[in-house]
Amino acid sequence: MGDKANAHPGAAGRATTADQPSSVRNVVLVGHSGSGxxxxxxxxxxTAGAVNRAGRVEDGGTVSDYDEIEHRQQRSVQLSLVPVEWGGYKINLLDTPGYADFVGELRAGLRAADAALFVVSAAQEADAVAGSTRMVWEECAAVGMPRAIVVTHLETARTGFEELTGVCGRIFGGDDPDAVLPLYLPLHGPEAADGHAPVNGLIGLLSQKLFDYTSGARAERPPGDEELPQIEEARNRLIEGIIAESEDETLMDRYLGGEEIDIKTLIDDLEKAVARGVFHPVLAAAPASNGGKQGLGTVELLELITGGFPTPLEREAPAVTTPQGQARPAISCDPAGPLVAEVVRTASDPYVGRLSLVRVFSGTLRPDETVHVSGHGLTDRGHEGRASHDVDERVGALSSPFGKQQRTVGECIAGDLACVAKLARAETGDTLSSKDDPLLMEPWAMPDPLLPVAIQAHSKADEDRLSQGLARLVAEDPTMRLEQNQDTHQVVLWCLGEAHMDVALERLRSRYGVQVDVVPHKVSLRETFGERSAGRGRHVKQSGGHGQYAICEIEVEPLPAGSGIEFVDKVVGGAVPRQFIPSVEKGVRAQAAKGVAAGYPLVDVRVTLLDGKAHSVDSSDAAFQTAGALALREAASEVRIHLLEPVSEVQVLVPDEYVGAVMSDLSGRRGRVVGTEQAGQGRTLVRAEVPEIEVGRYAVDLRSISHGTGRFDRSYARHEAMPPQLADKIRQQAENGS
Known part of the structure; x- marks a missing residue:
């Protein structure tokens, strides 16, 4: 692609629009945090002319400016869209966070894009291609998404370009490392005093031309005699790799027969192989230096995007149904077709309110029209996430984002992206369609948040705003789940990790004016009797007028797990009048709900009412309720009460090299490994049963153990008895009121 003429850059200061899907390229950038x-x-x-030489837009910000939290934390925390023009094409660049806690933003970017650029830093060791990046590569491979690799930080390289390219071939190429090859080799300048030779240009392997960026703009020249030998081997390997993926089956025979293959034929085959997702070129790029306007490799990269990456017309759209679940025919990328668009990100802007970033898959979205908003109620793992909803809404202004600016556009056609203002009810993942023919797109896969964060309002004023702030927060972020725990009476935010938690709490404070405190997360413990016991409840008071008189005698025996509470009446001779027997049961059940030892609900016991006494005047419903509660407490004081803790079924998926460390860690959490099995090439699924109290921070710890490559699921299995020493500690904390 290096022999193409320089394209004309787009003009800064105006909205970037597309008039047909074939002129659009949607590209998501993927890479670990700090990759550039x-x-x-x-x-x-x-390079495309969208910003000035200092990388600034008209308001003084950069193209990536959006969220104040990103500036304070010095890292990307959300998906951002930067549209540029190059050679008559509109390129939507989707910049994703590299930190694992914000994988939801990455998944949204993958949904909105038609191709991916994997950014790998040469400033790290050769074996430091992040495990999380490898996992995303495999996700893209599973759906056939075209991919290319960009090597950054060549100016501070710890790993040579050739060495890093070889690593990418082994990691990303799998069984076919020749499907991952460089299109250009870096051109090094004179060696500096520190022994480092700066990269100031590129050598095009197909065109055999040199592109010198020393002046800050690309200058083309032929290679010298001393430079030709160094590219011969790499060029031959590239040509063979392209021919191996060619749709022309005669090309390999012609090449092996000694025929010189025309460069145009090679470039055409290369572009087709890239678009089909079977060949993955490697390029190098760096920002402009010396006040230049073109960064090293950026022209080549823009040419690859416009020439080698597919148009939205070539992407198969997600399946659609009616909101009631009835199947519908597949949609196509046709601006004149029925409207089907999807909200891929939701954010709040301090000036214009809620902004929804939308990818249009079919039809044309226009401002001021009424659309139908359909939403999913379940996450991909089946947990209740948020309420399903179907509502008509009026579309506000459409805009194209650029840094902190929102540039107004007249419409958004199929294949393009735009921001929509004032969709008050639309949430991330929702579908926008015609109000006369509502549709619902198949949801994209989202990880289940597994780090619980218990919060409470800092003050009474915060308490009044907390509910609304949390609702808006969860509407923006589908990887966050809100739980109102009925057992522990805690408000719990389920997050993907500590960084995800920090951003959520900061957004509550800065965007919605809600200050919260993080408190220890409680698990839903239970109590049960360890053996048979008896108790007598005596509630006798006389204070003038009608007194209170109720006596009952009960027997309590443990039942198998899951039995709940049984109440049995064995009173004979009317010792407890029939009308007061339900009162005793009500008192027993009320006390059981409060607990009898450490304040947790009592379960799995049979309570038998054996005897009692009543007074013709002073006995009452309330008196026998109190007597029933007292009898249960006395019975509990005579025997050991077991504390039952919830046990989770945990499934951990990790690369084989971390299986030993994972199993050892699970054992240290009082877990029982119940089996392992192979789960694809180089990965093992470890199944275990672990007390829930021990896996509260497992989302964070597993990431550390597996270097970001492990995943896990958890589901409730049962409650079982807690070890006595741990139970005693919890009882003591309950007695001390802590």
Whole structure:
């Protein structure tokens, strides 16, 4: 692609629009935190003429400016869209966070894009290609998404370009490392005093031309005699890799027969192989230096995007149904077709309110029209996430984001992206469609949040705003789940990790004016009797007028797990009048709900009413309720009460090299490993049963153990007795009121 003429950049200061799907390219940037994705986006925008030489837009901000939290934390925490123009094409660059806690933003970017750029830093060791990046590569491979690799930080490289390219071939190429090959080799300048030779240009392997960026703009020249030998081997390997993926089955025979294959044929085959997702070129890129306007490799990268990446017309759209679940025919990327669009990100802007980033898959979205909003009620793992909803809403203004600016656009056609203002009811993942023909798109996969964070309002004023703030927070982020725990009476935010938690709490404070305190998360413990016991409840008071008189005698015996509470009446001779027997049961059950030892609900016992006494005047419903509660407490004081803790079924998926560490860690959490099995190439599924109290922070700890490559699921299995020493500690805490 290096022999193409320079394309004309787009003009800064105006909205970037598309008039047909074939002129759109949607590209998501993927890579670990610190790999240089945002810097690369800004370099591409500068080369395309969308920003000035300092990488600034008119308001003084950068193209990536959006969230104040990102500036304070010095890391990307949400998906951002940067649209640019190049050679008559509109390129939507989707910059994703690299930190694992914000994988939901990454998944949204993958949903909105038609191709992916994997950004790998040469500033790290050769074996440091993050495990999380490898996992995303496999996700893209599973759906056939075209991918290319961009090597950054060559100016501070610890790993040579050739060595890192070889690592990418082994990791990303799998059985076919020749499907991951460089299109250009870096051109090094004179060696500096520190022994480092800066990269100031690129050598095009197909065109055999040199592209010198020393002046800050790409200058083309032929290679010298001393430079040709170094590219011969890499060029031959690239040509063979392209021919191996060619749809022309005669090409390999012609090449092996000694025929010189025309460069145009090779480039055409290369672009087709990239678009089909079977060949993955490697390029190098760096921001402009010396005040230049073109960063190293950015022109080549823009040419690859416009020439090698597919148009939205070539992508198969997600399946659609009616909101009631009835199947509908597949949709196509046709601006004149029925409207089907999807909200891929929701954010709040301090000036315009809620902004929804929307990818249009079919039809054309226009401002001021009424659309139908359909939403899913379940996460991909079946947990109740948020309420399903179907509502008509009026679309506000459409805009194209650029840094902190929102540039108004007249419409958004199929294949393109835009921001929509004032969709008050639409949430991330919702479908926008015609109000006369409502549709619902198949949801994209989202990880289940598994880190519980218990919160409470800091003050009475915060308490009044908390509910609304939490609802808006969860509407924006589908990887966050809100729970009102009926057993522990705690408000729990389920997050993906500590960084995810920090951002959520900061957004509550800064966006919605709600200050909260994080409190220890409680698990839903239970109590039960360890053996048979008896108790006598005596409630006798006389204070003038009608007194209170009720005596009952009960027997309590333990039952198998899951039995709940049984109440049996064995009173003979009318010792307890029939009308007061339900009162005794009500008192027993009320006390059982409060607990009899540490304040947790009592379960799995049979309570038998054996005898009692009543007074013709002073006995009452309330008196026998109190007597029943007293009898149960006395019975509990005579025997050991077991504390029951919830046990989770945990399934951990990790690369084989971490299986031993994971199993050892689970054992240290009082877990029981119940089995292991192979789960694809190089991965093992570890199944275990672990007390829930021990896996509260497992989402964080597993990431550390597996270097970001492990995943786990958990589901409730049962309650079982807690070890006596731990139960005694919890009882003591309950007695001390802590």
């Amino acid at each position: 994705k945002t810097t690369l986006v800004e370099a591409l925008a500068q």
